Amino acid sequence: MNNFRGWLSVALLCTTGPVLAQDNLAPSPGFDTGYDGWTISTAEVAWVDADRNGASGSGAIQVTDPVNSRSVNGGPSVCIPSEAGTDIETGVWTLVDTEQREGVRGNMALVQYTSPNCEPGTARLTSYANKSFTPGEWSHQFLNIRVRSDIQSVRMSLYVYVADSSTTPVQARFDDAYYYEVAFDQYLVDPSLTGAWFNADQSGHGLMINMIDSVTVWMCWYAFDNEGAPAWICGLGYAYEDRLIFSDMFTIEGGLFPPEYDADQTTQVPWGRGDIQFESCSHGVFTWRSDEVLFGTGSMPIQRIAPTWGLPCLE
Known part of the structure; x- marks a missing residue:
């Protein structure tokens, strides 16, 4: 799993789409002299003279969650009006000091709202950045989404996160935030793909x-x-864009029906790889290449069996 995460963080650094010629919609994006335009909630935010690139007179923001709320709502955020179907490319660079306890990370989330001003009670979908990071080094957090048909605004939120239950403070720095409206040529994978699929x-x-x-x-x-x-x-x-990529698929051998099942008697057997390319949120093509001769290689069209409650498929 650790090898997967490490390789993934490298591979995804190249997943930016074609940005249109327009302004970065994130206010004070470089945090060079402050953080004007960002709304501060329960977190403590301070400007620090510590630019990601070491530029003199430029800085970053330091976000401290005093109680480790583990909430995307605690950190600085900005609400941006958005039109349905708009493709959005966002990102920020984060730094977690090595003196912070294990697992602390700075992260970013996009929350989509059905109201024009990110009004409470109208949030419909939250998407999270890739979460790859290295303690003591600036790490790139990024996220591309397509705005749903019922959405009127999107809130970009920067927050500090650690999965433990401690209420002691956690801290991270953020720099060079960006929020662009872009144009992707293909379907972008989204949460609505969750569910059952088959070859009709x-x-x-x-x-x-x-x-x-x-x-x-x-x-x-x-x-x-x-x-x-x-x-x-x-x-x-x-x-990645319109695809789901599985490099290390496997089967399990040695299992028996409960109550005779014994996890110590099971073995994970490498099987091969798979790749699903979607033309929409209801149709795609599944391609596989197995390491086992009996399975070989092949492909087949797949389609959604039924929608998943709360995750509508928006063609």
Whole structure:
């Protein structure tokens, strides 16, 4: 898992789309002299003379969550009016000091609202940045989304996060924030892909996809081997533009039906890789290449079996 995260953070640094010729909509984006235009909630925010690139007279902002609220609402944020169908490319650079406890990170989230001014009670969908980071080094957090059809505004939020339950303060720095309206030529994967998928010409086997966050995805293919035995082929993958990529899919051997199941007797067996390319949130093509001769390589069209409650498919 650690190797996957490390490789993923490198691979995704090149996932920026074509930015249109217009202004960065994030206010005071470089935080060179302050953070005018950002709304401060419960976090403590201060300007510090510590620019990411070491520029003299330029700085960054330091965000401290005094109680480790683990909330995207605690840090500085900005509400930006948005039109349905708009593609948005955002990002920020974060730094967590090595003196902070393990797991502390600076992060970014985009919250979509059905009201024009990010009014409380109208939030409909929260998307999170890729979360890759290295303590003691500036790390790039970025996120691309397409605004849903019922949305009128998007809030960009910077916050400090650690997964433990301690209420002691946590701290991170942020610099060079950006928020651009862009134009992507293809469908962009989104949370609505979560759910059940199948090949309509071969009902009886199919995929279960779970979009864990804006980057990470879990998938299991419930199929059969060439002797007719059930084959569950699963993998943790990542999202990139219109694709879900699974580099290390596997099967499990040695399991028995409960209560006879014993995890110590099971073995994870490498299987191969898979790739799903979507033309929309309801149709795509699944391609696979197995390390096992009996499965080989192939591809098939897939389509959604049914929508997932709360995650509408917006063509």
